[in-house]
Amino acid sequence: MSTDFEPRIIGFLCRWCSYNGADLAGTSRMKYLPNMVPIRTNCSGRVDPTHVLKALADGADGVLIAGCHPGDCHYINGNYRTAGRYPLMEKLLEQLGLEHGRVRLEWISAAEGDKFAKTVTEFTEQIRALGPLDWGKQFEAEEAKTA
Amino acid sequence: MTLTYSYFPGCSSEATGKAYDISTRAVCDKLDIELKELPDWNCCGSTSYFSIRELESFGVSARNLAIAQEVGGMDLVATCSACYTILAKTNRYFSEDPVLHETINEALEAAGRTYDGNVNVRHILDVIVNDLGCETVAEKVTRRMTKLRVAPYYGCQATRPKGTFDDPEFPTSLDHLLEAVGAEPIYYPVKTKCCGGMLMMTQEDAALRLCHELLKCAQDNGADVIVTTCPLCEMNVEAYQKMVNKAYGTSFNIPVMYFTQLLGYALGVDSKALALQMQIVPVENVLAKVPA
Amino acid sequence: MADEKIAVYFCDCGTNIAGKVDVDEVVKWAAEQPNVTVAREYKYMCSDPGQDLIKTDIKELGVTRVVVAACSPTMHEPTFRKAAADGGLNPFLLQMANVREHCSWVTEDPVEATEKAKRILSAQIHRLPFNEALQPIEVPVNPDVMVVGAGIAGIEAALKLADAGKKVFVVERDPSIGGHMAMFDKTFPTLDCSACILTPKMSALGKHPNITLMAYSEVTEVSGYVGNFKVKVRKKARYVDTDKCTGCAACTEACVVQKVKSEFDVGLGYRPAIYIPFPQAVPLKATIDPAKCLTLSKGKCAKQSCVSACGPGAIDFGQQDEQVELDVGAIIMATGFELFDCEREARYGYGRLANVITSLEFERLSNASGPTGGHIVMKNGEAPKSVAILHCVGSRDENYQEFCSRVCCMYSLKFAHLIKEHLPETEVYELYIDMRAYGKGYEEFYKRLMDEGVHFIRGRAAEVSDVALAPEEEGRLVVKAEDTLLGIMRRLPVDMVILSAGLSPRRDAKEVAQTFGFGCSANGFYLERHPKLEPASTMTDGVFLAGACQYPKDIPDAVAQAGAAAAGALTFVNNPTVKVEPTISYIDPEKCSGCHICVGLCPHAAIQFNAEKEVAEVIEAACKGCGVCVAACGSNVPQQRGYLDKQIFAEIEGALAL
Numbered sequence A: 001m002s003t004d005f006e007p008r009i010i011g012f013l014c015r016w017c018s019y020n021g022a023d024l025a026g027t028s029r030m031k032y033l034p035n036m037v038p039i040r041t042n043c044s045g046r047v048d049p050t051h052v053l054k055a056l057a058d059g060a061d062g063v064l065i066a067g068c069h070p071g072d073c074h075y076i077n078g079n080y081r082t083a084g085r086y087p088l089m090e091k092l093l094e095q096l097g098l099e100h101g102r103v104r105l106e107w108i109s110a111a112e113g114d115k116f117a118k119t120v121t122e123f124t125e126q127i128r129a130l131g132p133l134d135w136g137k138q139f140e141a142e143e144a145k146t147a
Numbered sequence B: 001m002t003l004t005y006s007y008f009p010g011c012s013s014e015a016t017g018k019a020y021d022i023s024t025r026a027v028c029d030k031l032d033i034e035l036k037e038l039p040d041w042n043c044c045g046s047t048s049y050f051s052i053r054e055l056e057s058f059g060v061s062a063r064n065l066a067i068a069q070e071v072g073g074m075d076l077v078a079t080c081s082a083c084y085t086i087l088a089k090t091n092r093y094f095s096e097d098p099v100l101h102e103t104i105n106e107a108l109e110a111a112g113r114t115y116d117g118n119v120n121v122r123h124i125l126d127v128i129v130n131d132l133g134c135e136t137v138a139e140k141v142t143r144r145m146t147k148l149r150v151a152p153y154y155g156c157q158a159t160r161p162k163g164t165f166d167d168p169e170f171p172t173s174l175d176h177l178l179e180a181v182g183a184e185p186i187y188y189p190v191k192t193k194c195c196g197g198m199l200m201m202t203q204e205d206a207a208l209r210l211c212h213e214l215l216k217c218a219q220d221n222g223a224d225v226i227v228t229t230c231p232l233c234e235m236n237v238e239a240y241q242k243m244v245n246k247a248y249g250t251s252f253n254i255p256v257m258y259f260t261q262l263l264g265y266a267l268g269v270d271s272k273a274l275a276l277q278m279q280i281v282p283v284e285n286v287l288a289k290v291p292a
Numbered sequence C: 001m002a003d004e005k006i007a008v009y010f011c012d013c014g015t016n017i018a019g020k021v022d023v024d025e026v027v028k029w030a031a032e033q034p035n036v037t038v039a040r041e042y043k044y045m046c047s048d049p050g051q052d053l054i055k056t057d058i059k060e061l062g063v064t065r066v067v068v069a070a071c072s073p074t075m076h077e078p079t080f081r082k083a084a085a086d087g088g089l090n091p092f093l094l095q096m097a098n099v100r101e102h103c104s105w106v107t108e109d110p111v112e113a114t115e116k117a118k119r120i121l122s123a124q125i126h127r128l129p130f131n132e133a134l135q136p137i138e139v140p141v142n143p144d145v146m147v148v149g150a151g152i153a154g155i156e157a158a159l160k161l162a163d164a165g166k167k168v169f170v171v172e173r174d175p176s177i178g179g180h181m182a183m184f185d186k187t188f189p190t191l192d193c194s195a196c197i198l199t200p201k202m203s204a205l206g207k208h209p210n211i212t213l214m215a216y217s218e219v220t221e222v223s224g225y226v227g228n229f230k231v232k233v234r235k236k237a238r239y240v241d242t243d244k245c246t247g248c249a250a251c252t253e254a255c256v257v258q259k260v261k262s263e264f265d266v267g268l269g270y271r272p273a274i275y276i277p278f279p280q281a282v283p284l285k286a287t288i289d290p291a292k293c294l295t296l297s298k299g300k301c302a303k304q305s306c307v308s309a310c311g312p313g314a315i316d317f318g319q320q321d322e323q324v325e326l327d328v329g330a331i332i333m334a335t336g337f338e339l340f341d342c343e344r345e346a347r348y349g350y351g352r353l354a355n356v357i358t359s360l361e362f363e364r365l366s367n368a369s370g371p372t373g374g375h376i377v378m379k380n381g382e383a384p385k386s387v388a389i390l391h392c393v394g395s396r397d398e399n400y401q402e403f404c405s406r407v408c409c410m411y412s413l414k415f416a417h418l419i420k421e422h423l424p425e426t427e428v429y430e431l432y433i434d435m436r437a438y439g440k441g442y443e444e445f446y447k448r449l450m451d452e453g454v455h456f457i458r459g460r461a462a463e464v465s466d467v468a469l470a471p472e473e474e475g476r477l478v479v480k481a482e483d484t485l486l487g488i489m490r491r492l493p494v495d496m497v498i499l500s501a502g503l504s505p506r507r508d509a510k511e512v513a514q515t516f517g518f519g520c521s522a523n524g525f526y527l528e529r530h531p532k533l534e535p536a537s538t539m540t541d542g543v544f545l546a547g548a549c550q551y552p553k554d555i556p557d558a559v560a561q562a563g564a565a566a567a568g569a570l571t572f573v574n575n576p577t578v579k580v581e582p583t584i585s586y587i588d589p590e591k592c593s594g595c596h597i598c599v600g601l602c603p604h605a606a607i608q609f610n611a612e613k614e615v616a617e618v619i620e621a622a623c624k625g626c627g628v629c630v631a632a633c634g635s636n637v638p639q640q641r642g643y644l645d646k647q648i649f650a651e652i653e654g655a656l657a658l
């Protein structure tokens, strides 16, 4: 594993909690790794599995989905949908041959700037440890298993 | 069902705290708690060592945790409150500080060991009160210690700093255990005060002052006996009574016991097996108060 | 779409962005991106000349899409969208790239920050060609306002709104309004009597023609949407017909159960099972405590003397809780605080040592209408010869509450003054960490107290003990503390200890916040929209904050914030309509297969199934735009305006394009 591998990460942040949590990390001048580009959605429940797949297919090495804590969703229970979908998506990614840990779901409130900063840095390191996402390699490994 | 733990006796169990070790084993035997002594254990790292060579102390302490992991990762039980605190502290720093985690494992590796951070460190009081439960203890009591007024002395380390199994400032688990065996825990507001600890060696007057407060409060509130959860507390409060008397013009002669000794007595264990004869202030008169 | 003309504006934000990001490089790079017609740097985009840049470029260069790379859209998206609209462009054709909060402020290395800024910007440049012109949806605003909680903050806000001609519903949990302020004796630093300044406001509220007061009531549910909230309120049964009750209190004297600990006297005094919390209560109506009333709890009361004592026949044991539904356009939260639970700091012995009391208990003790008639006495009825006041109990302590409660220093000084006034011979010790006398007239008050002979000891008390080690300590309380100015340990034998407890968030603050759809800060108080510029608003449009529910504050600050919240609500409901973001879902009936999946998932029941056409349909007024239906549909039929799949896809592509 080369240490100068810089992971590319897409982060889907819900507008009411996690996006504001990220803003708070900013106003508090907390420092974290620069590898994640945030994309704002109204609710984490808007994040479609195809968005995650699209990101991974287009060159992201990891995807973070962040929403309000259970019970805090601005849309009552949008994040419960997210929570329900997430394990299914993990299964799907596993079937596609992806290593566990490339996609992560976190609850980050508007008051948790520190948690946001910590999560991004930690997740970046986690992806760095997993190495670049190489679909070719994944498929070969899959084929070898089935052969 | 037998509860099984790894057991860390600690250095004092082989010297001044022998009675604690003996009575603990006897009590656990009665209560169907299996203590498997940690093979080849070493010093816990000890408070004084920690103040001078912190990193090395962490290493020394972590070696015990690594062995506990090797023998199956059961909860590691300590009797001495200092051992308990230090092992728990090492555990916590180890899991929270990644740099320390690596450094310690490097050191352990040199000795052919490794530690993942997953062993729980427990105090024997916690195990008896919370894993076994006061009701179970009460059922097994054969000599109810009625009329015995006991000062429950937790010492400063068993529940500090954050109080993992009881309130750090005003714990009650030992009080409940005493009630379970029929004794009367007295009002003892100094229950978590320092006994002077190692200061007895270096700054005697300060340590004596602390002991004086512990003894006075016990006497003022009518205690027949003080029970402790730590060998250092036990020694300071019991063995230095004469010196306290000299310094403060008092005449204390209060029996001090390990809580396991009192518990064992209530469970019908033979006094020899509880090493009661080892106490400096004789306990026989006090125990005679207990109706047969 | 291919020939969109995108304008990119990169804000330096003084040095906030330009100090970290190499703006020249990013702007040069941006100019070369597909569809970009012009890329500019400017010192402060949010300034008038900055906004003018956007307007001129739209007019002169025929710009069709705009991206502003600057601060968080939460901050200035409305500003720039308005500028675009002023320039003649649909505001939804403008996107912001957050390169300050998400980039320059959080990235250590300038080179990395520059790269990240490009990626954030690239995502928006890719997205923009897919943006559509949207028309904001206008909904009517209900002009009525609800105020939740009627302590001083709630009272003040309600009166302001009512005086401005608005219809106000005031919902209060307790039998009377007044809150904590009604319990106080004097207020710092002016020492005017708390009741004297509060009760006129209370009765004004009770009588105001524009105010509907619902005391002894709780909000159970909030639904609807901005400008049109539907609120369910449970009016708890008082077992007294309030239309008949005249507040004469004859029943309270007649009741056979007289020894119930009074909430108003924080347990120091007693009240009957049928009671009026205090003589100036508003509404002045009796309430039966169902847990203590013999008829209600045991099913039998030999005398039922309240019934015979009540002339108008107001007692009604069969009364039931009542559900009321309100429609309001805006809501002001003024639910206040709770006193820190002193038993948690066991070392101070509260609950164990008789003469260790809380600050609120002292307020009642020193109050002329309190349980001792204003006599400051110990449990044995004697006056204390020495009193220690311990500051910061529960506050400024990582083990309990990390924050400063802001009022304790000052009320502690007030206590010292009151003790000196009542008992001039009594010694008073103030044990403090720092003396925080920051308000108008506060420092002067502190000075005055020093002249009154109060002993100030800088040091947090370590412990309150009843273990006497010296003859003068026998039978007294001993406060142990390090005097950090003298550098010595002290043991102070005193007769009474007052714990200046901090202010805590209400126990149920979290659930209440969830009911109303906003959040709490890490410390548990309600989260404001912006800590500096919008301290009286929440993240939910139309819901405002007043008083100590947002953060501990003293009376002047609570009143000031109440005014701000009232002004906020007033501005809001004074408009006949409000524009809501048009980022809601729509369903193409041609494509919908009628599978029903989205129908059940919608959190706001905004999707209806049209049985005739066998398709799902979005009810526009009810949709709030979460997008759950979009992500759930197997064939991606529902789409969310402003967050179309193709827009998000393009954003992803852009973010990963370099």
Ligand code: FES
Pocket (backbone or CB within 6 Å): A014, A015, A016, A017, A018, A042, A043, A044, A045, A066, A067, A068, A072, A073, A074, A075, A078, A079
């Ligand atoms: S709004 Fe944050 S998860 Fe729904």
